[in-house]
Amino acid sequence: xxxxxxxxxxxxxxxxxxxxxxxxxxxxxxxxxxxxxxxxxxxxxxxxxxxxxxxxxxxxxxxxxxxxxxxxxxxxxxxxxxxxxxxxxxxxxxxxxxxxxxxxxxxxxxxxxxxxxxxxxxxxxxxxxxxxxxxxxxxxxxxxxxxxxxxxxxxxxxxxxxxxxxxxxxxxxxxxxxxxxxxxxxxxxxxxxxxxxxxxx
Numbered sequence: 001x002x003x004x005x006x007x008x009x010x011x012x013x014x015x016x017x018x019x020x021x022x023x024x025x026x027x028x029x030x031x032x033x034x035x036x037x038x039x040x041x042x043x044x045x046x047x048x049x050x051x052x053x054x055x056x057x058x059x060x061x062x063x064x065x066x067x068x069x070x071x072x073x074x075x076x077x078x079x080x081x082x083x084x085x086x087x088x089x090x091x092x093x094x095x096x097x098x099x100x101x102x103x104x105x106x107x108x109x110x111x112x113x114x115x116x117x118x119x120x121x122x123x124x125x126x127x128x129x130x131x132x133x134x135x136x137x138x139x140x141x142x143x144x145x146x147x148x149x150x151x152x153x154x155x156x157x158x159x160x161x162x163x164x165x166x167x168x169x170x171x172x173x174x175x176x177x178x179x180x181x182x183x184x185x186x187x188x189x190x191x192x193x194x195x196x197x198x199x200x201x
Contacts, residue, residue: 017191031161074120
C-alpha cells in the first residue's frame with residue numbers, strides 16, 4: 001500500500017494556474033527527488049501534501065507526516081534537547097541518541113541561537129525523525145551549506161533513513177544531491193506545471 005498517493009486535478013492561486021493534473025504514489029523505503037526550475041511549484045506541492053494549502057483533488061497519507069523546511073523553524077527559547085522532547089514527546093535518552101546521530105553530540109543544552117545554520121538544520125532533521133514519520137517531506141534542507149557540510153548532512157539523513165521504513169519526498173535543485181539520495185527523480189515543468197519521471201536509477 002502506498003504511503004503517499006496524490007491525484008490532483010490542478011492548483012491555482014486566484015486566476016494563476018500553478019500546477020496541472022498530478023498523479024503520484026510513493027511506497028515505504030522510496031525516496032523521490034522533486035526537481036525543476038525555481039518558482040515552478042515544487043514547494044507548493046509539498047505544502048499541499050502537508051495540508052498547509054487546500055488541495056483540488058485527493059491526497060492520502062498513510063501514517064504520520066513530518067516536514068523539514070529550508071528554515072529550521074525551531075523553538076528559539078528552548079534547548080536543542082527540549083526542541084526534540086517537547087515537540088515530539090520522546091524520552092530524553094532517545095533525543096540524546098538522535099542528536100548524536102545527526103552530529104550534535106554534546107550540544108543538547110544549547111539554544112538554537114547558539115547553533116550555526118548547519119547545526120540548526122541537523123536539529124530540524126533530528127526532530128523530523130523523532131516523530132517516527134511514515135512520510136518525510138524535505139524542502140531543500142541542504143541549500144546554502146558548503147559542500148562538505150551538505151555531504152555530512154546527507155550522510156546523516158541516509159543513516160537515519162536506512163533504519164526506518166519511510167517514504168521521502170525531497171525538493172532539490174542539485175542533480176548530484178538527487179542522484180545521491182533518491183531512488184526516483186521527478187521533474188516539474190510547464191505552465192501549469194506537470195510531473196514527469198526520469199528513467200529508473
